[in-house]
Amino acid sequence: xxxxxxxxxxxxxxxxxxxxxxxxxxxxxxxxxxxxxxxxxxxxxxxxxxxxxxxxxxxxxxxxxxxxxxxxxxxxxxxxxxxxxxxxxxxxxxxxxxxxxxxxxxxxxxxxxxxxxxxxxxxxxxxxxxxxxxxxxxxxxxxxxxxxxxxxxxxxxxxxxxxxxxxxxxxxxxxxxxxxxxxxxxxxxxxxxxxxxxxxxxxxxxxxxxxxxxxxxxxxxxxxxxxxxxxxxxxxxxxxxxxxxxxxxxxxxxxxxxxxxxxxxxxxxxxxxxxxxxxxxxxxxxxxxxxxxxxxxxxxxxxxxxxxxxxxxxxxxxxxxxxxxxxxxxxxxxxxxxxxxxxxxxxxxxxxxxxxxxxxxxxxxxxxxxxxxxxxxxxxxxxxxxxxxxxxxxxxxxxxxxxxxxxxxxxxxxxxxxxxxxxxxxxxxxxxxxxxxxxxxxxx
Amino acid sequence: xxxxxxxxxxxxxxxxxxxxxxxxxxxxxxxxxxxxxxxxxxxxxxxxxxxxxxxxxxxxxxxxxxxxxxxxxxxxxxxxxxxxxxxxxxxxxxxxxxxxxxxxxxxxxxxxxxxxxxxxxxxxxxxxxxxxxxxxxxxxxxxxxxxxxxxxxxxxxxxxxxxxxxxxxxxxxxxxxxxxxxxxxxxxxxxxxxxxxxxxxxxxxxxxxxxxxxxxxxxxxxxxxxxxxxxxxxxxxxxxxxxxxxxxxxxxxxxxxxxxxxxxxxxxxxxxxxxxxxxxxxxxxxxxxxxxxxxxxxxxxxxxxxxxxxxxxxxxxxxxxxxxxxxxxxxxxxxxxxxxxxxxxxxxxxxxxxxxxxxxxxxxxxxxxxxxxxxxxxxxxxxxxxxxxxxxxxxxxxxxxxxxxxxxxxxxxxxxxxxxxxxxxxxxxxxxxxxxxxxxxxxx
Numbered sequence: 025x026x027x028x029x030x031x032x033x034x035x036x037x038x039x040x041x042x043x044x045x046x047x048x049x050x051x052x053x054x055x056x057x058x059x060x061x062x063x064x065x066x067x068x069x070x071x072x073x074x075x076x077x078x079x080x081x082x083x084x085x086x087x088x089x090x091x092x093x094x095x096x097x098x099x100x101x102x103x104x105x106x107x108x109x110x111x112x113x114x115x116x117x118x119x120x121x122x123x124x125x126x127x128x129x130x131x132x133x134x135x136x137x138x139x140x141x142x143x144x145x146x147x148x149x150x151x152x153x154x155x156x157x158x159x160x161x162x163x164x165x166x167x168x169x170x171x172x173x174x175x176x177x178x179x180x181x182x183x184x185x186x187x188x189x190x191x192x193x194x195x196x197x198x199x200x201x202x203x204x205x206x207x208x209x210x211x212x213x214x215x216x217x218x219x220x221x222x223x224x225x226x227x228x229x230x231x232x233x234x235x236x237x238x239x240x241x242x243x244x245x246x247x248x249x250x251x252x253x254x255x256x257x258x259x260x261x262x263x264x265x266x267x268x269x270x271x272x273x274x275x276x277x278x279x280x281x282x283x284x285x286x287x288x289x290x291x292x293x294x295x296x297x298x299x300x301x302x303x304x305x306x307x308x309x310x311x312x313x314x315x316x317x318x319x320x321x322x323x324x325x326x327x328x329x330x331x332x333x334x335x336x337x338x339x340x341x342x343x344x345x346x347x348x349x350x351x352x353x354x355x356x357x358x359x360x361x362x363x364x365x366x367x368x369x370x371x372x373x374x375x376x377x378x379x380x381x382x383x384x385x386x387x388x389x390x391x392x393x394x395x396x397x398x399x400x401x402x403x404x405x406x407x408x409x410x411x412x413x414x415x416x417x418x419x420x421x422x423x424x425x426x427x428x429x430x431x432x433x434x435x436x437x438x439x440x441x442x443x444x445x446x447x448x449x450x451x452x453x454x455x456x457x458x459x460x461x462x463x464x465x466x467x468x
Numbered sequence: 469x470x471x472x473x474x475x476x477x478x479x480x481x482x483x484x485x486x487x488x489x490x491x492x493x494x495x496x497x498x499x500x501x502x503x504x505x506x507x508x509x510x511x512x513x514x515x516x517x518x519x520x521x522x523x524x525x526x527x528x529x530x531x532x533x534x535x536x537x538x539x540x541x542x543x544x545x546x547x548x549x550x551x552x553x554x555x556x557x558x559x560x561x562x563x564x565x566x567x568x569x570x571x572x573x574x575x576x577x578x579x580x581x582x583x584x585x586x587x588x589x590x591x592x593x594x595x596x597x598x599x600x601x602x603x604x605x606x607x608x609x610x611x612x613x614x615x616x617x618x619x620x621x622x623x624x625x626x627x628x629x630x631x632x633x634x635x636x637x638x639x640x641x642x643x644x645x646x647x648x649x650x651x652x653x654x655x656x657x658x659x660x661x662x663x664x665x666x667x668x669x670x671x672x673x674x675x676x677x678x679x680x681x682x683x684x685x686x687x688x689x690x691x692x693x694x695x696x697x698x699x700x701x702x703x704x705x706x707x708x709x710x711x712x713x714x715x716x717x718x719x720x721x722x723x724x725x726x727x728x729x730x731x732x733x734x735x736x737x738x739x740x741x742x743x744x745x746x747x748x749x750x751x752x753x754x755x756x757x758x759x760x761x762x763x764x765x766x767x768x769x770x771x772x773x774x775x776x777x778x779x780x781x782x783x784x785x786x787x788x789x790x791x792x793x794x795x796x797x798x799x800x801x802x803x804x805x806x807x808x809x810x811x812x813x814x815x816x817x818x819x820x821x822x823x824x825x826x827x828x829x830x831x832x833x834x835x836x837x838x839x840x841x842x843x844x845x846x847x848x849x850x851x852x853x854x855x856x857x858x859x860x861x862x863x864x865x866x867x868x869x870x871x872x873x874x875x876x877x878x879x880x881x882x883x884x885x886x887x888x889x890x891x892x893x894x895x896x897x898x899x900x901x902x903x904x905x906x907x908x909x910x911x912x
Contacts, residue, residue, distance in 0.1 A: 045659050049673050163639075215490065228489060238508065251501065252496050372681070
């Protein structure tokens with residue numbers, strides 16, 4: 025397979041093995057029993073938001089489209105499956121020709137979601153649709169968790185830019201996806217070069233304590249950095265004494281110094297002191313960047329401080345306490361035979377008291393109040409009521425196996441801002457609460 | 469670059485862009501100031517364990533070696549850096565020839581660690597060593613977090629096997645690394661085919677509710693599965709009524725049915741009921757596998773239940789509440805010139821009251837009491853005291869740029885079991901506590 029145009033090193037040529045073994049053994053059993061070609065509908069949804077969260081954010085839709093497109097079993101993979109007797113010969117032959125040929129609809133990336141929202145719907149034969157479960161959930165569960173955290177941080181930061189700096193705190197490729205999801209959720213830039221390379225997200229950087237410690241004096245380090253990177257650079261001022269460092273920084277770089285970064289200590293206090301000192305030195309336009317285990321609460325607590333930008337790492341890439349969503353991929357309808365046009369029957373797990381779900385293919389729409397503010401997530405089967413026309417949430421992403429839902433990443437970022445702004449004002453409170461609008465299931 | 473032998477799709481041909489932008493701009497400034505060739509020592513350590521944890525587990529060392537070996541800037545990457553003016557032309561030329569030529573020592577994979585333990589030490593020129601910071605931390609922070617959670621679950625599970633099933637709950641490639649780390653921590657197998665493909669971890673699978681719902685009756689689904697996969701398969705019995713499902717399962721598969729899986733409800737109660745029912749039906753050797761948001765506490769609570777294996781997903785891949793470690797990569801020593809043989813000076817960040825560290829290249833050893841049980845993690849500079857001879861923890865991983873520390877994954881898994889068994893008994897309590905042995909810094 026030609027991998028040249030797949031954006032390596034941060035993409036992969038095939039996604040087909042990002043799959044739980046049981047998807048393949050279920051396929052084998054269904055091929056044998058004659059049910060593999062039954063037309064089915066799978067839906068992705070969550071039963072609940074993470075505790076206390078007011079809304080979810082769909083992240084990763086674009087990556088799902090890449091994953092579906094690149095879901096192919098090459099010879100090496102088929103050899104592996106054969107060698108370990110994971111599936112039988114007829115199933116291997118079927119997998120060798122695998123290309124998803126069905127339809128996918130979903131909430132567009134950046135849209136908000138609520139408990140029960142059918143954020144993605146996959147239709148096709150059971151055989152072709154069941155195989156996509158694991159990789160679709162991996163992507164949506166990870167990316168949506170980061171996008172939701174990013175959105176809350178973005179609310180807390182207001183107009184001040186947020187820099188994603190979490191690469192070192194998570195798996196090296198999860199980091200790239202996290203940068204992407206953070207951008208959708210409202211971050212402005214990333215420190216991660218792979219994210220810049222793969223997704224064209226603006227990259228930024230400052231300097232580390234190691235650079236200062238490498239030199240014989242802090243002033244030597246500042247001089248080296250300014251000589252090479254210009255006075256618009258950002259100097260790190262907390263390796264030794266902050267006040268001395270700020271004085272050196274302005275002496276070395278001049279009053280046109282771009283920014284200073286504070287990475288430890290009482291950021292609220294230090295930001296005020298450093299701002300005063302910079303102003304006194306005439307460096308009135310020199311900005312202050314703060315970093316150091318920030319989360320949305322710490323960002324909010326700095327709202328009144330003279331801070332110009334926030335760098336966020338750990339808490340962003342770990343979803344600020346909720347590193348994964350609880351999205352599931354559930355069979356909600358299936359044909360009762362493999363005859364073309366066989367009607368779809370709603371199906372659902374119905375064991376006592378746990379993990380039950382609502383059967384049937386569903387639409388979703390967001391109902392607005394008289395002021396145009398969202399007041400309910402409405403989810404139903406059958407026809408969409410006339411009063412919800414134009415408010416439907418699912419869009420077409422894949423038609424007959426062809427990707428039709430690709431869009432620039434900025435479209436998702438813009439959509440998120442608009443969607444969030446359309447929620448009731450209490451959506452953006454940081455304190456714990458219930459989903460900001462209820463999910464309704466009208467009777468048909 | 470030939471990617472054929474790199475184990476795609478779950479490896480990547482170059483790791484060089486899994487790097488924060490500032491590593492490259494610091495390199496540029498150091499090349500310009502003449503400090504780039506100073507010999508340096510970076511150490512990876514944590515200041516604390518996650519709250520309440522008694523020990524940490526080193527995970528990812530083997531992946532770090534792969535990452536170092538594959539850290540090369542190819543033409544596409546250099547073009548990207550040039551196009552975005554991330555570094556200047558002399559730096560680009562330097563990067564084009566980059567190969568790490570220094571030395572790396574570290575705690576071997578699977579070893580336990582404590583606050584301050586130098587789990588990895590990278591020595592070389594500043595230029596070559598600083599570039600590795602981000603990717604080394606990404607790998608160790610992620611993989612060690614999962615390995616630590618796996619270790620606790622493994623303690624809770626005792627002799628019963630643990631199956632890693634978390635692929636759908638985390639980034640698709642983080643999932644592969646998580647399977648690997650879980651195996652090191654004591655898990656027996658994984659559902660993730662990519663982890664089997666890449667790391668030869670045994671893969672297993674059962675069946676999903678979708679498979680039952682696809683068929684006209686539960687019995688049809690069981691028949692299909694047994695016909696295709698044999699009676700040793702695992703049937704999922706909680707789609708509708710568990711007791712009816714167990715009865716059908718044994719009728720269809722016979723008393724040689726391999727296992728049943730319960731994925732919802734009160735697992736303790738259901739396990740007892742299902743065991744009784746299986747025994748009454750003569751299926752005395754049919755095993756019971758339980759899954760459903762298990763963590764180490766839920767596993768422990770099932771210790772007295774007739775459960776034969778645990779499948780664990782979300783809580784494993786998210787580190788059971790601690791999805792990342794807080795490992796940092798700090799400059800601890802550097803030469804004062806780039807002359808060959810220039811002596812190394814200890815260096816450390818010394819700002820007031822926060823994030824300070826201990827300068828100087830360090831050794832680490834685990835001191836045992838008279839019974840051979842670990843009693844302290846001893847960390848020092850200079851010579852290792854005679855009484856700690858043979859108890860040193862760091863091993864050679866890379867010598868002059870050549871990887872010398874590769875080992876089979878089972879070696880790390882075995883090492884972890886031995887290392888954990890050498891800790892005081894209270895190490896494996898699940899309740900919150902302090903690190904089970906103190907870290908000591910003897911005066912030299």
